[in-house]
Amino acid sequence: MLLLVRKAVIVLCLSGLYASATLLPFPSVLPSVSTPYDSILLKTWQGIKKRNIDPYTVTMVHRPKSEPPHLQDAVSEGVGYGMILALYCNDQTYFNKIWDAGENCLWSGEYYNWRASQEGTVVGTGPASDADEDIALALIFADLLVKKNVWSAHTSPKGATYAGRAQDILNSLWSLMVEDGKYLRPGAEWGGAEFVNPGYFAPAFYRVFDEFDAQKRNWKGLIDQCYTSIAASPGYQNGMVPDWMKPTGEFCGEALGYNSYAGGEFFYKDAIRVLWRVATDYLWYNEIRAKTFLQKALSFIGTPDKANFFQMDGSAVTGEFELGSGVIRPRTEHSHLTVGMWAAAAMGAGGPQAAEPFSEELLKFYEGSDYWGKASDPNNEDTLHNEMYFDQFLAWFGASLISGVFTNLWEDMKDSLPGVALQWVDQPSVTPFDINASIAPLRVSGRFNKPAIWAVELMSETDSSAWCQYSGTTSSFDISWYGLSFEGDPMPQGYYKVTINARGLSVPVQKRVWLGGSLNLMVGNRLLIDEFSDGDLKPYIGNQWCSYFDSDEGKGGKSKVREFEVIQSGSESQLKWAYHLDQGNLGFDPYSALEWDCTTPEGNLNLTGLDSIIVSARSATPLGVSVQLITTDIMDYTYFEDSLYLTSQMKEFSLPIAGFTQRLSGSGGRLDLSKVKAIRFQVQQASGTENEIVIGKIYFTGNLASLYSAPPAYIPPLNIRHKLTSKTINPVTAFSNGKMLHIQITQHRRNSPVTIFDQSGRTVRRLSVSEDGTVLWDYANDAGKRVMPGVYILTAGSRENRVALPVNCRF
Known part of the structure; x- marks a missing residue:
């Protein structure tokens, strides 16, 4: 994979050196496309200031083409977007201008009201959670710049510091805009478990909040639910989400939010932002669920010329709408906005190599001036037909991400040796x-x-x-x-x-x-989940081993883990989880749990068919443990549970699923093993108690075909008698729909047949190539019989210039 890194000179962090129009004076460690975007990002920011801020007495970011009756209004979204651009463009003057105006006009005491008139009068009460989270991140990053003496300290007209107001926002986000510790509400006490706006999900930002927040809150739970909702989306396989949906994936059935279109069921202006926000999570924190989603998006869109808005089935959006200027334009939009967002997906999914063609397409919509877009365009994708607000920001976000400018300052500032290159x-x-x-x-x-x-x-x-x-x-x-x-x-x-x-x-x-x-994880009739010989907290099956605390979901406990690691006991590896219980402000006995998390990028593992959990475990002193099956469909903590009694001697326990009953006097529930997201080994004792749980091995038994299939027998490296090029090929590509292998041959190899060999080098099938370079193989040999599952070798090209592609046939 081609990887380019933005170059920057590390300079002394002295206030006053950075008044000129330059980006932040820190080196980026993010991957980048080959074209530098620094000057474009600076120029287009100057254009936003000139058009959207400077002409107005109230110095928020205004929408010059907003619809009646509030023409040229300003919204909290623009406050957040403007502050982010000002921050990365190292423009503290305008950062403060925008924030101060937002404080004066929109700050309610708990959150920013979402909309003000041109004159600054609130005309839309209540918050938009995406705006508040964007403002919070900008303020946290600004506080870092103050601490590094890059920026000067500043106090808003309401008397707030950068860090102080950021904490205020996190407090109100959690109390008013996060439901049940995991559902992001689009507004204050509105939506959440009932409906969400996936375009608001900002998991990378929540990781920063988790470290910055003075209160111990379960930001991880919010992150996990964001990805669970994304995976439930009706457009997930195409890497898309609708503007509005239920967290379980269904459409809402009604128009929601401001200026709603198509009942919120399309991948439109709200939803498309998920590509940028999720790509940020992968590029900042290597989140595997982000990359999985983005790869589906890249696979769907294919090439940048197709970047647009879509319905969930992949078809184009329909209809047209009227801008506040009176201009009519179609809902479809191949523009700097859509290309910028799909470019972000490409960078997250495949790095610079995948993003490069999207960068080339995006640059077609920049003509050297101080705005994104074309001065005139026969397809009506020009400044007359563009909003000159939302489109400018989303193009900027996409460009800054693929050029390595949109860096994670929170992690950058942790570097104890910023002047020393990583080696x-x-x-x-x-x-x-x-x-x-x-x-x-x-x-x-x-x-x-x-x-x-x-x-x-x-x-x-x-x-x-x-x-x-x-x-x-x-x-x-x-x-x-x-x-x-x-x-x-x-x-x-x-x-x-x-x-x-x-x-x-x-x-x-x-x-x-x-x-x-x-x-092979099958040991007799047992399926091995983990035995810790690899030395980490990633089980063979499942997501991770982790801790669950009495402070999660916003509760008041202060319990913690003293030791959580794989240890050696003789020749065996074991997982040690040592805890200290602290009641804090809980009001009852504190609790904690060792958790086997089985969530996946697409939801959770299906444990249907599980009939027993077999675990070997011990404790330091005698200990009663509640073993809980945590499911997504039981929300009141009346999970199904069984129990263990541990001593200092390692012992194997077998827990039949039939023996699990609802806890906390729950009744009427039905245990659905397809919805288990975790197994918890929970303890609840008096405050101050310390002990440990040590696990040696954990197995499942039952009919687990939905969970696991044994691997095929070992095969040695390919040994083909024919002379083949050894390097990975680019001229031949192939994909399968399960019934047919589709092979595409480049132009200069289309005159030669394609041959399929087995492991020993025997010819299995000879195939002809069509004029367009397509070859289809139905997995049959020359005699018409279906081949056995395994690895086969596809070859193409002349004897002097032959290439080979291993093909894994799984039926």
Whole structure:
């Protein structure tokens, strides 16, 4: 993967040196396309100031083409957007102008009212949660700049500091705009569990809030629910969400929000922002659920010329609307707005190589002036037909993200050695090349000269949907891969590209390995969930081992974990979870839990067919433990539970699912194993109690076909008798719909037939190539019989210039 890093000079952080029109004086460690956008971003920001701020007495960002009766109004969304642009353009003067005007006109004492007239009179009461979260992030970042002496301290007309008002916003967000500790409401006490606006989801921002927030709140729960709702979207397989939806994925059935269109059921102006917001989460924090969604988006859109708004089935939006200027324009829009958002998706899904063509398309909508768009256009995508507000900001966000400008200042400022480039102390080791995971896993390790956010990605060379990722924030890493997917399924056999990257690393490391066989997790009639030999908190099956506290969901407990790590006991690895219970302001005995989290990028694992949980465990002193099945359909904490009584001796327990009953005197519930999102080992004791839970192994039994399929037998690296090029091919691409393999051959190889070989090099099938380079294989041999599942080799080209593509046939 091509990786370019924005260059910047690290200078002394002295106030007054940065008055000129330049971006922030910090190096970006984000990937970037080849074209630098610095001057474009600065010019288009100057244009927004000239058109949307300077002509008005009230110095918020105004909408010059807003609809009657409040022409040229200003909304809290524009306050947030304007502050973000001012921050990245290092323009504290306008940052303060916009914020101060928002404070004077919109601040209610708890939140920013969402709309004001041209004169600054509130005409829309109540908050828009996306605006408040954008303003909060801008204020948190501004506070960092003050602490680094890049900006000067500032107090708003209401007497608030940057950090103080940010905390006020987080308090009101959590109390008024987050329901049940996880549903983002679009407004104050409006929506949430009933309906959401996915375009408001900002998981990367919530990670910053989680660290900044003086109160201990469950921001992770909000993040998880955002991704759960995204995965439930009716457009998820195309990488899209509707403007408005229920968190469970259904349409709302009514028009919601301001200026609603098509009942909120289309991927339109609200929803398209999810591409930028989710791409930010991947580029800032390596969130695997973000990349999974973005890859679906990139696969759907394909090429940048198709960037637009869509219905959930992938068809174009319909209709037209009238701007406040009286100009009529269609709802479809191939413009700087849509290209900018789809470009963000491309960068998150495939890095600079995928984003490069989108960058080229986006630059077609910049003509060198101080605005995005064309002065005139026969297709009516010009300044006359554009809003000159929303479109300008979304284009700017997309451009800043793909050019590496939209950097995570929160993480950047943590760097204790900002003037020292990230380097390898121990070069990464990727061994063995030939992986038979039932004998030994793939080990990937390395060490940097300082802590960094890193990621290790493994991707099949023949199936781009087959990939997994490990990530962390440390100065070293040592991971083990057993050939299993995120959900614990065996990955396709064949060649894999291993990419090791980190924030600040100038060039990623890439290696190639052969996966001959994944680890078989079936041990007799038991399915092994984890036995901790890989030394980490990622189970073989499931998302992660984590902690659940009495402070989550906004509760008042202060319990904490003293130790949470894999330990060695003789020759065996075990998971140790040591806790300290603290009642805090809870009002009853405090509690905590060790949790096996089985959420996935698309919801949660389906445990249908599970009949027993088998776990070996011990404690330091005798301990009663509630074992709880946490499901998404039971919201009042009356989960189904069973119990264990642990002692200092490791013991194996078998918990039949039939023995689980509803806790807290719950009744009438039905245990739906398809909706289990976690298994908790919970303790509840007097404040001050300390103890530990140590787990050795955990298994499932039952009919688990919906959860796991055993891997095929090990096969050695491909050994083809014919002379083939060894490097990964670009001239031949292939994808399968399960019934037919579709193969595309480039122009200069279309005169030669395609041949399919088996592992030993025997010819299986000869196929002809059509005029457009398409080849179809129905998985039959030359005799017309269907081939057996396994890896086959597709070859194309002349004997002197032949290329090969391993094809994994799974039926």
